[in-house]
Amino acid sequence: MSLLLTTLISVPLIAALIVALIPGNFRFIIRLVALGATLVSLGLAVAAFVQFQPQGFDPAKLATFQMQHKVAWITSDVININYHVGVDGISIGLLLMAAIVAFAATSVSWEIKTGEKTFYLLLLLMTGGAFGAFCSLDLFFFYFFNELALVPTFIMIGVWGRGPQKNYATYQITLYLTLGAMLALVGLIALYVSAGVDSLDIVTLKEALSKKALSSGAQSVIFPLLLFGFGILVGLFPFHSWAPLGYAAAPTATAMMHAGVLKKAGLYAIIRVALPLMPEGVAKWMPVLAVLCVGNIIYCGWVAMRQKDLNMLIGNSSVAHMGFVFLGIASESLIGLTGAVVIMVAHGLLAALSYGLSGYVYNTTGTLKMDELGGLLRKMPFIGVAMVMCFMAGCGLPGFANFNGEMLVMVGAWKVLPNIVVFAAWGGLVISGIYMLRAIRSVLHGPAQARTEKVGEFVIKEPLPASEGGLGFLGAITAFFHSALGGGVWQLWRKLPYALLLASLILFGCFPSLLTSKIKGSIAEVVNLSHKVSPAKATAVAPTPAPLNVADTRN
């Protein structure tokens, strides 16, 4: 038993509580609490990542989770719900990514100038929810934490959002995400009922279902419910149009957290729940998913090519990248699925970086229309260079983590779905190149435009607000930190979130085994379980033994 994960989840939630108790006009203190909490949880997440031991794979027995902590919550004859957290190779990388993004998102939130208290409260809830979702092993708590993280999105877009399409975007994102969550919930309840073990604990479910699989009928209903329910939360084609719109209207931190972290929870659930528990559903639905992912990669890529707003372009490209994850899932191979998890981590960092940078540009120039921008590389050297690197990572440049994931997905899918891989390679190499370079060309290159003529980066503007100055002890602390962060330190501080995200992308890009060695063992089990078709079926379909070495745990 280890309390590490529980501590990690509770730090942002407790901080949210503290923020709730601080008066709303202590803006700097509120910000400091939020930053401190996300920084501490980043430290804890790094500790967990380092502590995690790569696991081997043994087909004869199920893998164990590490750093488990289990507290019984409801125990009865008919229902058992436990607070149960733990990590394996799939979630550990996501957890680290979530912590990095949460810290970066909090750091760039200085753009919020009204209602800071509520904003940071929601942001911290979101962070805690995201951590909880990736750690929970009981599906009840997974769902709870996921919703805890999702709901603040709607409020944040509605209140602090921007642009003329704000309300429409809020409609759309609420509609789609609620629909997806509902489908998934129905699927989970059906799973609970048909598994008949009176528990939603993933460990119990896996044990029970690997001995006695769900009936074919149940699988063929539950699997698509989970696949499309969670798929909608990710932006699976053709349910993707909420994402770019919603992110374009969202405040920077929300877009970073949602596109980077929360979206991955849907993919995570598909890999964690749908694949290993329902092999027949996998066999039936993967061809469909393989076709839909072309929609993501190619179609959304084309849509991205047409965008005139930078955030819409980033949003569509982000949906396009999700196609690679779906392709990895559809490949059902160790290589492809590992690649999918690598992309989930990499894209989380990348999406956060893209929205963080575009948010900065929006705040300094007041627009994200690409034909009004230009020449920013000269005006904002740091932001400009970071943006070039970010867009290059977005079109799959080696050296950044995204390439490794995409490459693994294509390799893994090549033997099963070669035709799809041809589309994926075209989308990943050519189409993404077209829109990313177009963005660089019109935003960063070229001569400066009227809007960008006079902008600079990291200019210190506002003095300390008077309301905070005269509050005795707290005011003194505030003033101290404010002056300490002045000048050069202040500049470094503003650069830190971007530098951190970039550094992580490059680190995992150059040393992919940091991730893959951890992911491998856990994914191997998923692949093994997802290929386990029930014995009767296996003999009926193919007289030869199943292609994978399934050392028998089935009856």
Next chain:
Amino acid sequence: MNPELLPWIILLLPLTSAVVITLFTRGSKGLSAGISIGAIATAFVASIILFAKTGGGSLLGPLLNLEWINLQELKLGDEHNFIINFGFKIDALSQLMLLIVTGVGTAIHVFSWGYMHEDRSVPRYFASLSLFCFSMLGIVLANNLMMMFIFWELVGVSSYLLIGFWFEKPSAADAAKKAFLTNRIGDFGFMLGILMVWGLVGTMSFDGIAAALAKNPAALGTMGTVAGLLIFCGAMGKSAQFPLHVWLPDAMEGPTPVSALIHAATMVAAGVFLLCRVFVVFTPDALTVIGWIGAITALIAALMAVQQNDIKRILAYSTLSQLGYMVMAVGTGGVVLGQGPSAAMYHLTTHAFFKAMLFLGAGSVIHACHHEQDIWQMGGLKKKMPVTYWTFLIGTLALAGVPPFSGFYSKDAILAAALEANKGWFVIAALVALLTTFYMSRLFIVAFLGKPRSESAEHAHESPGIMSFPLIALAIPSVLAGVFGINHLLDHQFGVEGHGSHGPVAELFAPFGHSPFAAIFGVLAVVFGVSFAFALYGNAEKDPLPKTLGLFARAMARRFYFDEIWSFLIRITHEALSYVADFIDRWLVSGLMVRGTHGSFEIAGRALRLLQSGNIQTYALLFVAGLVVVLLIVLK
């Protein structure tokens, strides 16, 4: 010192330089330039030491093959087996390339400091240059296809950064974008080729592929030709082969030393290097296609070069044409059994020296003439810039293939191979040799001889020592590379029954003994080319060709309209499709579905609101109506 460390030093020094400059020395021009020059020069020394220690042979060792990604889980089944190493393949081929890249690179780095020192972004320039060297050395050293692809992409991006160095100039920014995207189209094929080879053979390492094919020559099966041609797509992008050649002339928007290093000597040669590296993969059919693509590129590019007036563009088209020559030479390797692509590598080597020198010479001229690039605005530079004049002359003679300059020997090797392989290729090769001599003489006569035609040419003066020294340094191998015996090193690499070197003097006359017909044709092409050029341009004030050739000359000047064809193709495919996709997204998916859902709920809400008006009479009416309906149903 352990020789296994040398490749690591060679590879990582430029990377370190790029990182250090970006992070720490952005403020200092001199320091940044010093770090970058120091890194590449040290890498050059290390390459020489490596060559000396191994005698140009191969080197193996545990440090040269580190694991990068390991996704092997044999308990799941044999197909879950995927390991990529970060490894180096050290043999004659890679060592020769190492010497070229670091050697030519050093000269160009030094020249750059002279050429660029007034620019405000010198640190960024040298950081990008170092990044490029790192990527290029990675391609050279890679021991498997994936590693090669990774550095391949990195080379693409460093070239993008350098072409777009003056990114505020729209033409430079556009050229950079075009270069990157054109390369990406080639890389799309390359990626699929890698996947296909991996799918068929089960490994990505060059040694593994060669071993599998040696054991079972039919291992690639019927898809072998397709796989080979897909890999060739990558080479078509980087080495700018028809029809992906359109990016190279535009790439001249970059600073001139960049054109010398990247778009003449190294990056564009990477495609040819790739073909030599994976030569075993190509089936005879694939090689025939490769040979024809090369021949077509060589011919059309040479024709285009005849009607260009920009000094850098002439050299750019000439590079295209020579690259086509090399690719064609790779093609001959399949027909002439047991020959391998050594002629291609040979020409790559000599070409790297003299073409880099020609570009640097052009840079020196441009520098002296206050950034004038039109040759018709020059003239009479012979007396004003003696060092540039003499080195440019050497380069021209070498490129034209005049014995005993290096170009003659490598070109002769290609002519001889073409003669043996395919008569059509030989005719094209001879014609291209004639055209090459013609346009190079035209350039030389117009720019250097005669009288100055403009103010800036009038006041031109020799460039400073830091720029003329690299020119001289490159002139030496341009003259002598033909008699070093590089071809024997390469013959050994590709397992050709070598004749062995008989010393420099014998080498001097070897072509005439080996394949006299080809050698004589080569010399005749030179003689005719020079005579035509002197006849037309000896005293010309402007180009007489557009008048005599009419429409054809215009087509040549407009590059046979390939750019227009490409942009038309892109417009009718991707632009149109993206328009349709965007339309569907905007109006059908989000419009109809979302607004539809939203709207239907709203209508339902409004309808229901009518029922709940709060009016007692309405409720009573509805109550009675309901009662009537119920009674009707019950009593019926």
